[in-house]
Structure formats: C-alpha cells, structure tokens
Amino acid sequence: MNYWKELVKGIWSRNPQMVIGLGFCPTLAVSTSLSNALWMTLAATFVLVGSNLIISSIRKIVPGHLRIPIFITIIATFVTVVDLLLEAYQPEVYRSLGIFIPLIVVNCIILGRAEEFAQKNGVFVSVLDGIGMGIGFGLTLVVLAAVREVLGANRLFGYPLIPGMEPAAVMVLAPGAFFTLAFMLWGMNAINARKKRK
Amino acid sequence: MEIKVFVTILLSTIFINNYVLSRMLGLCPFLGVSKKLDSALGMGLAVIFVMTLTSFITYPVYKYVLVPYRVTFLTTIVFILVIAALVQLVEMVIRKVSPALYDALGIFLPLITTNCAVLGVAVLNLSSGFAGPDASLGLLKSVTQGFGGGVGFTLALIIMAGIRERLEIADIPENLKGVPITFITAGLLALAFFGFSGMKI
Numbered sequence: 001m002n003y004w005k006e007l008v009k010g011i012w013s014r015n016p017q018m019v020i021g022l023g024f025c026p027t028l029a030v031s032t033s034l035s036n037a038l039w040m041t042l043a044a045t046f047v048l049v050g051s052n053l054i055i056s057s058i059r060k061i062v063p064g065h066l067r068i069p070i071f072i073t074i075i076a077t078f079v080t081v082v083d084l085l086l087e088a089y090q091p092e093v094y095r096s097l098g099i100f101i102p103l104i105v106v107n108c109i110i111l112g113r114a115e116e117f118a119q120k121n122g123v124f125v126s127v128l129d130g131i132g133m134g135i136g137f138g139l140t141l142v143v144l145a146a147v148r149e150v151l152g153a154n155r156l157f158g159y160p161l162i163p164g165m166e167p168a169a170v171m172v173l174a175p176g177a178f179f180t181l182a183f184m185l186w187g188m189n190a191i192n193a194r195k196k197r198k
Numbered sequence: 199m200e201i202k203v204f205v206t207i208l209l210s211t212i213f214i215n216n217y218v219l220s221r222m223l224g225l226c227p228f229l230g231v232s233k234k235l236d237s238a239l240g241m242g243l244a245v246i247f248v249m250t251l252t253s254f255i256t257y258p259v260y261k262y263v264l265v266p267y268r269v270t271f272l273t274t275i276v277f278i279l280v281i282a283a284l285v286q287l288v289e290m291v292i293r294k295v296s297p298a299l300y301d302a303l304g305i306f307l308p309l310i311t312t313n314c315a316v317l318g319v320a321v322l323n324l325s326s327g328f329a330g331p332d333a334s335l336g337l338l339k340s341v342t343q344g345f346g347g348g349v350g351f352t353l354a355l356i357i358m359a360g361i362r363e364r365l366e367i368a369d370i371p372e373n374l375k376g377v378p379i380t381f382i383t384a385g386l387l388a389l390a391f392f393g394f395s396g397m398k399i
Contacts, residue, residue, distance in 0.1 A: 024225040024229070029223075099325060102273070178381050
C-alpha cells in the first residue's frame with residue numbers, strides 16, 4: 001500500500017469538499033476570516049485523526065448494525081475534547097466559531113471517512129488518511145476564507161490590506177460564500193477537463 | 199405580549215436567519231435532495247418533524263438532566279445520540295405508514311442524523327438562552343424555533359428544487375453543470391433572502 005498516496009489524495013484527487021462533496025456547512029459558514037478557517041481546520045483535523053485512530057483500532061469488534069451510533073459517540077467525544085480545550089485556552093476563537101464547534105460532530109467528512117476508510121483499513125493508514133483529509137478540508141477552507149476576507153473586509157488575518165479600497169460586504173455574508181465556492185468548483189472542473197483532454 | 203415573541207421567532211427562523219441560506223446549516227441535503235420537487239417536499243416534511251421533535255426533547259434533557267447533575271460538558275454527545283434515536287424512530291414510522299415516501303427518501307433519511315440543521319437547532323436553542331434558569335416559556339420557544347427552522351429549510355429546499363427542475367433543460371457551460379451552478383443559484387437565493395434582514399417585526 002502506498003502510504004504517500006493515502007496522505008496526499010485529500011488535497012486534490014479526493015478533496016473532501018470539491019470532489020467528494022461533503023462538509024459544505026462548516027466550509028461556507030466559517031470561512032469569513034482566515035484565522036477562523038485555520039482554527040476550524042485544526043479542530044476538524046484533530047477530530048478526524050482521533051476518530052479514525054480509534055475506529056480503525058476497534059473495527060474488528062464493532063457489530064455491523066451498531067456501528068453508526070458507536071462511530072458517532074466516538075466522534076462526539078473528540079468534539080467535546082476540542083470544545084472544552086478551545087473554551088479554556090482560546091476563548092475568543094471559541095466565541096467566533098460559536099455553534100460550529102459542536103457541529104463538527106455532524107461534519108459529514110468525519111463520519112464519511114469512518115464509514116468509507118477507517119472501518120476497513122489498518123490503524124496507521126487510517127491516521128494518514130485522517131491527516132490528509134484534514135489538510136484537504138483545510139486547503140479549500142483557507143482558499144475560500146482568503147478570497148472572502150480580502151474582497152469582503154479588505155483584511156487578511158485581521159490586518160488592513162489595500163488602503164482606500166471599499167470592501168464588498170456581501171462577500172463576508174452568505175451569498176459571497178456560495179458564489180466564491182461556485183467559482184472555485186468551476187475552476188477545478190475546468191482544470192480537470194483540460195487535463196482529461198490532453 | 200408573548201404572542202409577539204413567537205411570531206418574531208417564527209419569522210426570523212424562516213426568513214431573516216433562514217437555516218440554509220443565511221446560517222448555512224443543512225447544506226448536504228439541500229444539495230442532495232433538491233433535484234426533484236416531490237422528494238424535496240418529502241425530505242422537508244421529515245426535517246420539519248425531526249427538528250420540532252428534537253427541540254421538544256433536547257430542551258428538557260438539558261434543563262432537567264444535564265444541568266442539575268452538572269454534566270453540561272456532555273451536551274454534544276447526549277444531543278447527537280438523542281437525535282440519532284429520533285431519526286431511527288421516524289424512519290421506522292415512515293416505512294410502516296408510507297412505503298412510497300420511504301422509497302423516495304431512500305438513503306437520505308438516515309442522513310438526517312448528520313444534518314447539521316437538526317443538531318444546530320438543538321444547540322441554538324441553548325445559545326438563544328431559552329433554557330436559562332430565568333427564561334419563561336422556554337420549551338415553547340424552543341419548539342417554535344425548531345418548527346420555524348424546519349419550515350425555513352423546507353422553503354429553501356422547495357424553491358431550489360423548482361429552480362433545478364428548470365435548470366435541467368437550460369444550456370449551461372459544461373464545467374458549470376452539477377454542483378457549481380447549484381451553488382450560484384443558492385448564492386442568488388441567499389442574496390434575495392438577505393433582503394428580509396431589514397424587515398421590522
């Protein structure tokens with residue numbers, strides 16, 4: 001088994017949002033600023049790696065018909081850990097991410113990876129898969145957040161950017177998120193189509 | 199004056215803070231089940247039902263179990279398990295009562311468990327302060343918010359399904375087909391719904 005392939009597949013060929021089409025809610029809602037996006041990536045990757053680790057190590061003793069509730073409980077446990085950690089050490093991040101921290105539980109990427117990968121593969125590969133998927137998830141999130149923060153608030157990481165440019169506030173609101181992601185998907189489709197033609 | 203509070207909650211969850219188009223919750227089913235109008239309607243009704251029921255059950259669980267025993271850190275785990283059990287129940291009822299609807303909804307029924315709008319409304323009921331120690335009529339407010347959220351979700355889903363049925367015959371650039379054009383449509387809808395945010399109730 002090619003370990004490197006398992007790690008990097010999440011970045012382009014099996015990108016969670018752009019290709020598999022999962023996890024749009026946190027992607028769109030949290031990408032209002034770059035720092036939010038990075039913290040969300042960190043939190044989701046932690047949960048992804050943790051749940052993949054535990055689920056792949058108990059995969060042989062979990063009865064098939066009970067697996068979903070068991071997986072969800074494991075994921076929810078890790079989410080609670082993240083929730084409490086952020087509340088204690090990063091209260092500002094905790095406030096600005098708001099309900100989207102408990103909502104990591106229902107981030108379809110995590111349950112999706114548990115179903116599709118961790119319950120069928122070994123511990124080490126599953127951890128790699130978790131890290132890779134986390135990076136892929138974060139990459140989409142960061143690109144989206146950077147575009148939205150620059151265009152919508154004329155800031156990057158909270159620092160003012162181009163003096164005198166009037167930001168388009170709609171970009172940090174919901175419509176801007178939809179439009180930006182649509183154009184990103186369009187671009188990705190165009191690149192893939194061009195690759196196929198060659 | 200209590201009636202006014204409930205009207206406010208309803209209007210704001212359906213239009214102003216529409217769960218899909220403004221809060222961006224529940225996007226997976228919004229994209230997945232919005233291809234046909236009738237399955238969108240079925241999914242919407244199931245979500246309204248589950249969200250109302252979830253609000254009705256998670257509120258007392260939080261207020262009378264988690265808070266008195268000081269285990270509020272378990273909120274996320276308990277809520278998601280309650281929701282999973284509820285969805286299972288709804289699935290069994292629908293299979294018994296209406297096999298046609300069960301076939302139409304297919305794999306999306308179990309997916310209501312991981313619909314973030316459902317867990318979202320349970321968490322939002324808490325952060326809205328409905329379950330606070332001195333909140334009055336908290337249970338009724340929570341249920342209203344759950345119902346309104348479900349109706350808002352259904353509204354967005356049905357509008358989207360109606361548009362997508364027409365998009366089927368439209369001439370769209372090859373690379374925009376599928377998800378990208380759906381997102382552009384959703385963005386335009388969100389822009390339209392954004393107009394409600396100036397509404398005074």
